[in-house]
Amino acid sequence: MIKVIIIDDEPLATEIVIEYLAVFDQVHILAVCHDGFAGLKAIKEYEPDLIFLDVQMPKITGFEMLELLENPPAVIFTTAYDEYAMKAFDTHAIDYLLKPFSQSRFEKAMEKFLKNGERQIVEFDQNISKLELNGPSERIVLKDKHDIKIIPFSEIQFLEANDDYVNIYTMEGKFLKNKTMKFFENVLDTKMFVRVHRSYIVKITEITKIETYEKDSYILKLKSGATIPISKSGYPKLKSVLGV
């Protein structure tokens, strides 16, 4: 038995997937969801083998939903998104179906899944959210205990490396996200954020003071009261962004 969940915010779009799936006897559709939140819940509950996933959906995108899963099921994307964004991840998902798609194209995608059998870990290109042209990408979606938290880039005060994770500091406190510093260095606006240290990225409007710590070494004071070390290579970067 293959457990399947369909996640798409347009009812007609889910109906055609159901219609096409009818020829696969071994498939059981356990849930049809219309947004990422419902999708997350259903995935947790049913632990599906395969999900059909739309990209642009209410509140969080399909990509953002997947990022929140620790052990994501196999994914076939069904979306009208243009190929530009699609190319970035076509090696990672089982397949992507560009709407509208034919039954034979759909069956090809299913064959791919069946051949690969078993679950398959979906990996994502770290730059994917930059490529989402129309989707809101100026934000981070993460899990905060049981809630899902959406943090706009504008609310970030600073970032701190924490092994494979990054601590995100905002007015509301500290949040954990499983991405690298390199990733954030790439996606954040370089006019607003500076990597002042191997372990720190700071928003320049948060800075209140640059203090000499010892000879040739400096520290930053932030509005929130936090103190951040500046590395030797970070100091000239900071100076050039601040224009001093």
Add this chain to the structure above:
Amino acid sequence: MGVAYLVHTFGPGLGTAALDVALHTFLLILAYFFLENIFRYYTPQDRQFLIFLSFPLVVSIMIFYLGKYSIELIFLHQQSYLEFVKEIQFVRLFVIFLMVLGYALLLLFHSKLETQLKIRERAEQIDRLVKEAELFQLRQQLQPHFLFNSLNSISSLVKRKPDEAREMVLQLSEFLRKTIRKENQKWISVLEEIEYLQLFIGIEKVRFGHRLEVEYQIAEECKSLRLPQLLVQPLMENAVKHGLYGVLGDVLIKVRFECQDEYLFISISNPFDSMAGQASGESFGQQAIRRRLFLLFGRNDLFKTQSHKEEFKVELKIPQNYDQSYYH
């Protein structure tokens, strides 16, 4: 120098003549400077030729007298030269006037040319922006989100509900036809605009019918008012998009058309979540509309966006006492 020598041949010493010429050259430069400043701020209209003439006249008389008194002061002890100067003073006045007038004409010509250039530049800019807006509009409607999703809906309906599929095909065709209509150089009536909006919403409702609701409030007396094309629909599309993707649950879009004094007032609101971290600031579509309104009416206060806690609203004012036959 040449002039000084010329004067010298009439009798006075070379030094005296050179001094005289230098003095008047200086005065003329002063006058040119003065005129230039006047014409920088004042461009005479076609029928004000007398006013235009009066400037150089006044200026040249001023120079003439200034020159005359200066000469009388400087050459106090050269009686013969003073007499010579007096003899030719009207010739001198005339020459000064001619020179000043010539320069004034040059300035006038230059400023006229500049105005012409500015007007043409503005017209070109408007042309370009209209084209940009049209292109943007086309891209919007002809690209994945709208067209392909609509086609996908049709594909989904075609087997199970063929009648609805055909209905959708017809709606989509009519909408696309209206979008790419050729004569988009003119204003259309509120009624026509609303028909167009309803067509668009009809299609979106097939896709999102379970969530999307639109409430129209259209004042009877403004149904015949007119507005430029391609202004309201992109805003509607924005509202639908941000409503549908910004919140879970149902989306109510409110559209209002009203008359306010000599304006047609339009507002469109959609629910949104201020905490969702949607990109702040105006979208490309909104900016395009703001710029187009500025170019159409030369005003910056006709387009407003507001976000309250859970509602995003755009407001648009279209001046009605405006030449509507001319699209730009």
